[in-house]
Amino acid sequence: MATLTIKTADELMALDVQDRWRTRRAGRETQVSKQVLRAFVDHGGPILAEDIAAAFRDIPAAAVHQALAALDHDDLLRLRDGQIDVAYPFTASPTPFVIRLPDGAERFACCATDALGVAPMIGRAVQILSRCHHCQEPMEFAASPDGPGPSAGGVMLWIGTRADRGERRTPPPRARVLPCSKDSSSATASSAASSSRGQVSQSDISPWRNTSRNHQATAPAPTMLDCET
Incomplete structure (x- = not known):
């Protein structure tokens, strides 16, 4: 039986997961990692x-490839046959989390938390599009570098722990959009409680503003978001 816990964004960020996010963020601060993310923003994936x-004239190609292999080993991106198809928060494969950039181009985010973090990462406002996991109602809301906009009011971030973490070197599903109504929320909570997910928590993303800078954040409109850790 799973335990359902409701937490505010601040309470969620105060958990151990914040240290884990901080460690992963440090791994993304390298020039090679930034170049990969820049390529995903500019062109989408996969990236050769x-x-x-x-892109690095002053760094030997062998050193760059070695750096990419290290990022792949640390699960910060996925390198296959000379191509990068996943570089958190982005993935080349379609997911339920679509990020519409200011120029109208669309990118796929790996999970709910990743979607929320794109605007703070690129320093520009974006639109986040998804669907309620329970009723499939379309949702869309704006997110700025400071956090989700007013249209995201009432949205919840659903975070669960996988019963079998297994091999994590695969892209989503790490997250799913959940309830867009109280009835949908109750149905989803019941479903989660009867599954093998383990502990589940929800967090209202409305106050998830500057805290999103500590990681990659996310959210879609009248709904809840699910992200496995």
Whole structure:
């Protein structure tokens, strides 16, 4: 039987998960990692590893490829056959979390938390589009570098722990959008409680503003978001 706990964004960020996010963020502060993320923003994925290496004139290509391999090993991106198809928060494969950039281009986020963090990461406002996991109601809301906009009022971030964490070197599903109504929320909570997910918590993303800078954040409109840790 799973335990359902409701937490505010501040309470969630105060948990041990914040230290884990901080450690992962440090791994993304390298020039090679930033170049990969920049390529996903500019062109979408997958990204050729050789294109990343070519972007550095003062660093030997072998060193760049070694850095990419290290990022792959640390589960910060996924490198396969010379291509990068996942670089958190982005993935080249379609997911329920669509990020619409200011120029109208769309990118896929790996999970709910990743979607919320795109605006703070790129320093520009974006639109987040998804669907309620329970009723499939479409949702859309704005998110700025300071956090989700007013249209995200009432949205919850649903975070669960996988019963079998297993091999994490795969892209989503790490997260799903959940209830857009109280009835949907109750139905989803019952479903989670009867599953093998383990502990589940919800967090109102409305106050999830500057705290989103500590990681990558996310959210869609009248709903809840689910992200496995």
